[in-house]
Amino acid sequence: MSKRYVMVHDENRCIGCQACSVACRSENGVPExxxxxxxxxxxxxxxxxxxxxKYNRVSCQQCENxxxxxxxxxxAAYVGDDGLxxxxxxxxxxxxxxxxxxxxxxxxxxPETKAADKCNFCKDTRLARGELPAxxxxxxxDALTFGDANxxxxxxAKLINTKATYQEKTHLxxxxxxxxxxxxxxxxxx
Amino acid sequence: xxxxxxxxxxxxxxxxxxSCALATLLPGSLAALEQKPLQGMGKEVAxxxxxxxxxCPISARVVDGKNVFIQGNSAAKSFGGKVCARxxxxxxxxxxxxxxxxxLRRVGERGEGKWEEISWQEAYKTIAHKLNDIKQQHGPEAVxxxxxxxxxxxxxxxxxxxxxxxxxxxxxxxxPGGYVIAAKAMFGTKVKRDLxxxxxxxxxxxxxxxxxxxxxxxxxxxxxxxxxxxxxxxxPRFSIVADKADEWFxxxxxxxxxxxxxxxxxxIYDNLYDQAFIERHVExxxxxxxxxxxxxxxxxxxxxxxxxxxxxxxxxxxxxxxPHAVVDFGHRATFTPEEFEMRRALFAxxxxxxxxxxxxxxxxxxxxxxxxxxxxxxxxxxxxxPGVEGMPKPAAKRIDQVDEQYAMMWSSGGIYxxxxxxxLKAQPYQxxxxxxxxxxxxxxxxxxxxxxxxxxxxxxxxxxxxxISETAAYADIILPESTYLERDEEIADKSGKSPAYYxxxxxxxxxxxTKPSWQIFKELGxxxxxxxxxxxxxxxxxQLLQLDRDMARFNEIKQKGYVSYGxxxxxxxxxxxxxxxxxxPNAKPTDEDGTYASAMSFKTPSGKIELSSDKVEKMAAGRxxxxxxxVKLKQDNELYFIxxxxxxxxxxxxxxxxxxxxLMSDNGVWIHPITAGRLGISSGDRIRLTSSVxxxxxxxxxxxxxxxxxxxxxxxFGSKNKxxxxxxxxxxxxxxxxxxxxxxxxxxNIHTTGITLAKI
Ligand code: SF4
Ligand code: SF4
Ligand code: SF4
Ligand code: SF4
Numbered sequence: 035m036s037k038r039y040v041m042v043h044d045e046n047r048c049i050g051c052q053a054c055s056v057a058c059r060s061e062n063g064v065p066e067x068x069x070x071x072x073x074x075x076x077x078x079x080x081x082x083x084x085x086x087x088k089y090n091r092v093s094c095q096q097c098e099n100x101x102x103x104x105x106x107x108x109x110a111a112y113v114g115d116d117g118l119x120x121x122x123x124x125x126x127x128x129x130x131x132x133x134x135x136x137x138x139x140x141x142x143x144x145p146e147t148k149a150a151d152k153c154n155f156c157k158d159t160r161l162a163r164g165e166l167p168a169x170x171x172x173x174x175x176d177a178l179t180f181g182d183a184n185x186x187x188x189x190x191a192k193l194i195n196t197k198a199t200y201q202e203k204t205h206l207x208x209x210x211x212x213x214x215x216x217x218x219x220x221x222x223x224x
Numbered sequence: 225x226x227x228x229x230x231x232x233x234x235x236x237x238x239x240x241x242x243s244c245a246l247a248t249l250l251p252g253s254l255a256a257l258e259q260k261p262l263q264g265m266g267k268e269v270a271x272x273x274x275x276x277x278x279x280c281p282i283s284a285r286v287v288d289g290k291n292v293f294i295q296g297n298s299a300a301k302s303f304g305g306k307v308c309a310r311x312x313x314x315x316x317x318x319x320x321x322x323x324x325x326x327x328l329r330r331v332g333e334r335g336e337g338k339w340e341e342i343s344w345q346e347a348y349k350t351i352a353h354k355l356n357d358i359k360q361q362h363g364p365e366a367v368x369x370x371x372x373x374x375x376x377x378x379x380x381x382x383x384x385x386x387x388x389x390x391x392x393x394x395x396x397x398x399x400p401g402g403y404v405i406a407a408k409a410m411f412g413t414k415v416k417r418d419l420x421x422x423x424x425x426x427x428x429x430x431x432x433x434x435x436x437x438x439x440x441x442x443x444x445x446x447x448x449x450x451x452x453x454x455x456x457x458x459x460p461r462f463s464i465v466a467d468k469a470d471e472w473f474x475x476x477x478x479x480x481x482x483x484x485x486x487x488x489x490x491x492i493y494d495n496l497y498d499q500a501f502i503e504r505h506v507e508x509x510x511x512x513x514x515x516x517x518x519x520x521x522x523x524x525x526x527x528x529x530x531x532x533x534x535x536x537x538x539x540x541x542x543x544x545x546x547p548h549a550v551v552d553f554g555h556r557a558t559f560t561p562e563e564f565e566m567r568r569a570l571f572a573x574x575x576x577x578x579x580x581x582x583x584x585x586x587x588x589x590x591x592x593x594x595x596x597x598x599x600x601x602x603x604x605x606x607x608x609x610p611g612v613e614g615m616p617k618p619a620a621k622r623i624d625q626v627d628e629q630y631a632m633m634w635s636s637g638g639i640y641x642x643x644x645x646x647x648l649k650a651q652p653y654q655x656x657x658x659x660x661x662x663x664x665x666x667x668x669x670x671x672x673x674x675x676x677x678x679x680x681x682x683x684x685x686x687x688x689x690x691x692i693s694e695t696a697a698y699a700d701i702i703l704p705e706s707t708y709l710e711r712d713e714e715i716a717d718k719s720g721k722s723p724a725y726y727x728x729x730x731x732x733x734x735x736x737x738t739k740p741s742w743q744i745f746k747e748l749g750x751x752x753x754x755x756x757x758x759x760x761x762x763x764x765x766x767q768l769l770q771l772d773r774d775m776a777r778f779n780e781i782k783q784k785g786y787v788s789y790g791x792x793x794x795x796x797x798x799x800x801x802x803x804x805x806x807x808x809p810n811a812k813p814t815d816e817d818g819t820y821a822s823a824m825s826f827k828t829p830s831g832k833i834e835l836s837s838d839k840v841e842k843m844a845a846g847r848x849x850x851x852x853x854x855v856k857l858k859q860d861n862e863l864y865f866i867x868x869x870x871x872x873x874x875x876x877x878x879x880x881x882x883x884x885x886x887l888m889s890d891n892g893v894w895i896h897p898i899t900a901g902r903l904g905i906s907s908g909d910r911i912r913l914t915s916s917v918x919x920x921x922x923x924x925x926x927x928x929x930x931x932x933x934x935x936x937x938x939x940x941f942g943s944k945n946k947x948x949x950x951x952x953x954x955x956x957x958x959x960x961x962x963x964x965x966x967x968x969x970x971x972x973n974i975h976t977t978g979i980t981l982a983k984i
Contacts, residue, residue: 049434057295057312060293075464078927083474172307175445176445
């Protein structure tokens with residue numbers, strides 16, 4: 035695997051506006067009632083007037099070490115040549131093992147295809163056409179950056195190398211590929 | 225804030241979507257039609273969003289005949305090729321089964337919700353007959369015409385004028401009118417803010433991170449992230465913009481004017497203001513300085529709860545960054561009857577540091593005519609208007625201009641809420657019919673009960689809309705308009721620091737039996753016997769007329785969707801002026817200091833910026849000089865009720881759009897934990913809010929992000945007509961709690977009041 039696609043979510047820039055979530059639905063035809071991506075505005079935390087929100091991107095973390103793949107009995111959940119955790123709809127039997135195994139609670143059974151579903155960085159829609167993922171394309175405040183972290187000249191590589199980032203639940207050893215730039219309280223300075 | 229994680233108001237994964245049985249029964253709705261594949265007009269169509277009034281340039285394409293993917297048009301740099309959630313959900317409106325696609329006639333009582341489908345011809349005939357009848361008996365002024373401002377309003381107002389009525393209204397007095405009128409009084413024209421280049425931004429609750437205005441939202445973020453600008457926010461609740469601020473002060477609702485005046489006090493009396501600028505460009509400084517003497521930070525603290533030492537410090541920090549600093553003059557606050565003074569005080573703080581036509585400050589739009597004059601060259605084409613001969617001059621006075629003080633409201637719009645008095649009390653004369661287009665006063669005006677009474681009393685009501693909105697539910701005839709994704713429209717001016725044009729173009733073939741409103745009002749005009757005033761054949765003939773039949777320009781604008789001309793120009797910014805004259809050899813010669821400062825002129829009586837105004841004094845005695853007056857927004861036993869915008873909905877317009885309703889269909893009422901504790905209220909409890917005019921049931925959202933004496937709800941929720949099946953009955957209806965009051969001079973409909981709160 036030469037590519038290592040990652041997403042960087044800058045929580046300083048994120049305003050929780052859900053433009054990403056809506057664009058994802060349109061591009062990928064996500065049916066009502068289920069969702070691949072949401073940004074939850076959590077909080078406020080702290081004591082007034084020193085409050086703050088957390089802008090939590092809830093979507094598949096594209097784990098390098100993905101529990102959903104490990105548990106899948108049919109091989110429907112797999113890691114593709116591009117390194118992305120993907121789903122072969124025709125192989126999926128809807129047993130929901132992967133749904134249960136995902137520590138980030140982002141897998142679901144698609145009510146239309148009856149197969150497991152989740153964010154795949156728009157792999158078979160926009161990436162296939164050489165475009166950026168839908169969420170990255172529309173984000174009003176440029177909070178999202180996507181690209182190949184193995185390419186040192188890419189925006190994402192630069193961001194990961196220069197900014198303090200964190201990933202969710204790294205203690206589980208899943209090695210998520212969604213990086214988050216935490217909010218700096220007491221002022222946004224570049 | 226859209227969602228608080230634990231008390232979820234956005235429906236999360238797994239929450240059921242609402243498909244509603246009622247929709248399929250609704251006459252004239254899209255549900256009755258067979259679903260055909262969408263016919264795209266091109267591979268990628270450049271157009272203009274209409275999900276809110278910002279009107280971002282978009283680029284849309286049809287995917288597999290069943291979906292439309294909408295993103296921003298990247299040719300428009302300040303918009304960055306972006307759309308917000310509402311903009312991205314436009315297609316969800318396009319084929320919403322609850323959309324109205326056939327003309328409807330009311331068959332039951334007004335507001336009862338009984339409809340029958342009729343043909344366009346019959347709809348036109350009924351309307352023409354009725355309106356002409358009223359005109360004959362009572363004069364054309366007995367009919368009011370109102371529309372959301374923008375491309376649509378022009379065509380409805382044209383019909384109104386041809387008919388002979390002076391009574392045309394936009395939603396200005398319920399939303400953006402305050403700062404526009406204040407700017408008119410001081411600068412003689414609208415002004416814009418250059419947030420993206422600002423180094424210090426003072427913001428009074430202008431929540432650009434939720435009430436998204438794409439270029440300004442991006443500008444603010446750019447200033448914060450790339451330029452290290454400091455953001456100070458005064459707002460009673462902890463909004464997203466407050467969260468992103470360097471400093472947030474939970475100011476008492478409606479007291480912004482005191483802090484603004486105190487900032488001016490410090491700027492003047494600590495000698496931090498730009499004396500040279502004031503001497504050269506400003507009129508009325510002495511009177512203002514004299515008035516402001518009493519408005520010390522200590523005085524402001526007593527009223528606003530903002531510490532005096534902070535006001536003083538912020539004024540000094542602000543001045544230290546002058547002129548690349550700005551006090552945002554805000555958008556939809558309409559807090560108090562003293563709105564006009566509040567907006568002027570905000571502008572005054574800008575004028576004092578001389579940030580006019582400087583980077584990061586305020587500036588005047590550079591349309592083609594002005595820009596070309598400076599360039600000495602025809603850099604940008606002008607935009608022609610179709611002249612129509614012999615348009616009638618209304619004999620009657622407008623219903624809202626009986627009071628001289630409101631005369632500054634723009635001519636095609638007016639004080640919207642005066643329709644209520646004219647209908648109910650015949651003040652200044654009896655109104656009998658109301659024709660409206662894409663406007664929802666039932667949500668955006670105050671005192672809903674009064675609006676209902678008005679609609680019930682009128683002899684005839686026509687509504688042109690895409691849904692049976694809360695207001696359309698009271699119409700006699702509903703005319704189904706095509707959505708913006710199915711419409712071509714005129715080329716529109718989008719000039720900023722240099723001229724720019726863009727155009728709305730249809731992305732898909734029309735679904736169902738709807739028409740674009742320009743066509744509706746033209747055809748209706750013909751039926752009313754006013755055909756001579758509609759000499760254009762279709763939209764293309766209008767567009768060509770605008771461009772003086774310049775086919776090359778025409779094709780360029782249509783193909784790119786957005787075209788800007790020239791280099792950005794701010795008249796007092798030396799580097800920008802230098803780049804400008806380098807580009808244009810025939811450019812107007814600069815002043816000695818390399819700027820165009822001396823060419824800066826204002827359309828005020830003095831030609832200068834009027835910090836104090838004789839003209840305003842004549843219109844409303846005692847109001848020439850900006851002054852603080854005490855207002856009582858609530859009784860002592862009450863809590864302040866305030867409201868605001870959310871990022872996934874637009875005012876009273878989008879709550880029934882499926883994708884957006886699925887994201888958020890309810891507005892929790894923000895209550896401080898101490899207040900909630902006192903009343904025994906916990907998050908998720910059903911509560912009742914009662915004001916002087918109405919009472920609403922809602923759900924409590926207990927959060928420290930609000931003052932103890934204040935409750936907050938996002939506006940636009942809690943519709944009450946059964947036709948908006950996804951939105952109705954969900955959340956608190958703000959308009960049902962707010963009393964009908966009008967602010968002096970600017971005519972704004974007040975949007976803050978007092979309420980009592982109880983657990984149900
Ligand atoms: S579109 Fe961007 S700013 Fe909006 S919620 Fe998504 S990541 Fe955050
Ligand atoms: S986040 Fe969940 S669904 Fe995505 S790769 Fe990891 S385990 Fe699998
Ligand atoms: S639901 Fe499908 S993808 Fe998930 S574990 Fe079962 S077979 Fe594999
Ligand atoms: S801000 Fe959003 S809804 Fe408004 S015009 Fe722009 S994209 Fe459309």
